[in-house]
Amino acid sequence: MAAGSSTGWRIEFLASAPSTETSSGLSRAVWELAAELAARGHRPRVLFPTEQPAPVPPYRGVPGVPVPLHRVSRRPFGRDIEAGRMASGCLDPAADVVVGNDEKAGALTPPRSSRPNRPIRVQIVHDVALHTFDTLRPLEPKRGVRQSVGNWLDRRVLRRLEGDALRRAQLLLAGSEMNRRLLEQYYGIPARRVHLQPHGVPDPLEVGTREEARAALRLPADVPAVLFVGRTPERQGLPATLEAFRRMRPLFAGVRLIIVGSSVPSEPGVLSLGLVDEETKARAYRAADVFLFPARYEGFGLAPREAMRYGVATIVSAQVPLEGAESPRQVRVVHSDDPGEYASELAELLADSGMRRAQGEAGRLWADQFSYARMAQQFEELLEPILGRPRSS
Numbered sequence: 001m002a003a004g005s006s007t008g009w010r011i012e013f014l015a016s017a018p019s020t021e022t023s024s025g026l027s028r029a030v031w032e033l034a035a036e037l038a039a040r041g042h043r044p045r046v047l048f049p050t051e052q053p054a055p056v057p058p059y060r061g062v063p064g065v066p067v068p069l070h071r072v073s074r075r076p077f078g079r080d081i082e083a084g085r086m087a088s089g090c091l092d093p094a095a096d097v098v099v100g101n102d103e104k105a106g107a108l109t110p111p112r113s114s115r116p117n118r119p120i121r122v123q124i125v126h127d128v129a130l131h132t133f134d135t136l137r138p139l140e141p142k143r144g145v146r147q148s149v150g151n152w153l154d155r156r157v158l159r160r161l162e163g164d165a166l167r168r169a170q171l172l173l174a175g176s177e178m179n180r181r182l183l184e185q186y187y188g189i190p191a192r193r194v195h196l197q198p199h200g201v202p203d204p205l206e207v208g209t210r211e212e213a214r215a216a217l218r219l220p221a222d223v224p225a226v227l228f229v230g231r232t233p234e235r236q237g238l239p240a241t242l243e244a245f246r247r248m249r250p251l252f253a254g255v256r257l258i259i260v261g262s263s264v265p266s267e268p269g270v271l272s273l274g275l276v277d278e279e280t281k282a283r284a285y286r287a288a289d290v291f292l293f294p295a296r297y298e299g300f301g302l303a304p305r306e307a308m309r310y311g312v313a314t315i316v317s318a319q320v321p322l323e324g325a326e327s328p329r330q331v332r333v334v335h336s337d338d339p340g341e342y343a344s345e346l347a348e349l350l351a352d353s354g355m356r357r358a359q360g361e362a363g364r365l366w367a368d369q370f371s372y373a374r375m376a377q378q379f380e381e382l383l384e385p386i387l388g389r390p391r392s393s
Contacts, residue, residue, distance in 0.1 A: 290350060
């Protein structure tokens with residue numbers, strides 16, 4: 001649907017954070033999708049929970065609606081449940097579509113409408129939260145019976161909350177085949193019910209040359225550089241990244257490891273930046289020779305796709321769903337948890353600049369297909385059989 005060609009659908013999104021919170025890839029995907037749908041003539045709004053509600057400016061024409069949290073329970077997933085309940089009272093009664101993006105949607109009650117079959121409930125599955133829980137909780141230090149009981153209660157509530165969100169949705173969208181399989185494994189949802197809709201990936205930012213990016217990061221221009229980007233270090237493989245770097249480091253004089261999104265104690269060769277703005281993250285991509293991402297589980301793989309769009313040779317675990325990318329031509333996939341195997345892949349790429357550049361360029365051409373505009377077009381195509389085409393203005 002071309003922009004301005006119709007009055008469009010009224011679409012309510014439930015996000016995790018305001019548009020100003022750029023470090024959350026999931027939340028950013030929601031805002032960017034909403035903005036692209038607005039450009040196509042629809043009327044989206046994005047609701048997000050906050051302890052300190054205040055007016056927010058529109059993001060690319062998309063209004064943001066703060067959802068106040070007043071009495072958050074200390075019970076398992078109390079904040080998510082309160083966010084869903086409070087958002088229910090903020091929804092547009094004339095909405096055509098209500099879109100959830102995580103387990104909070106399980107506590108969401110759309111408004112009653114005088115129109116039949118409105119609003120349609122859509123659930124976008126960025127991650128299967130119950131699988132993430134089962135992947136990460138066993139990695140925590142053991143603290144006895146109280147922790148075991150707490151984990152059992154948490155899992156029970158999460159299963160019910162996420163299950164409610166999935167069961168109530170008329171349209172289920174998953175960003176990867178892996179998530180489609182996990183929905184069947186954990187909730188018995190047939191794969192035919194789940195539509196595959198890859199998420200958008202931000203366009204590379206113009207932050208100058210590799211040398212200029214390194215100068216801004218105070219990184220020597222003539223040393224190899226490895227990059228890791230991730231906010232959930234255990235899940236996304238930061239411990240394996242550090243160990244692989246330590247094993248490979250003696251082979252390359254001055255080699256650096258740049259860490260974005262997480263923080264680690266100081267150690268030789270490691271530049272730990274923590275949470276950064278988008279420009280700094282873009283400089284890290286531009287400055288890197290190789291991107292390493294040995295994730296234990298990843299529902300879509302935004303960071304590897306971002307790295308590939310910057311033309312960075314990329315190494316991932318087999319748990320990162322990069323369907324359609326050829327290994328090793330476009331991306332290197334390690335089918336093991338052994339840091340030594342990641343160290344070997346790193347060493348081979350760092351030692352051969354021609355191989356590294358060829359893989360980076362092939363990966364860039366593959367990753368360029370993932371845009372927010374394409375995501376919005378697919379979203380619209382999936383809704384049209386249910387809602388019909390928007391009315392002409």
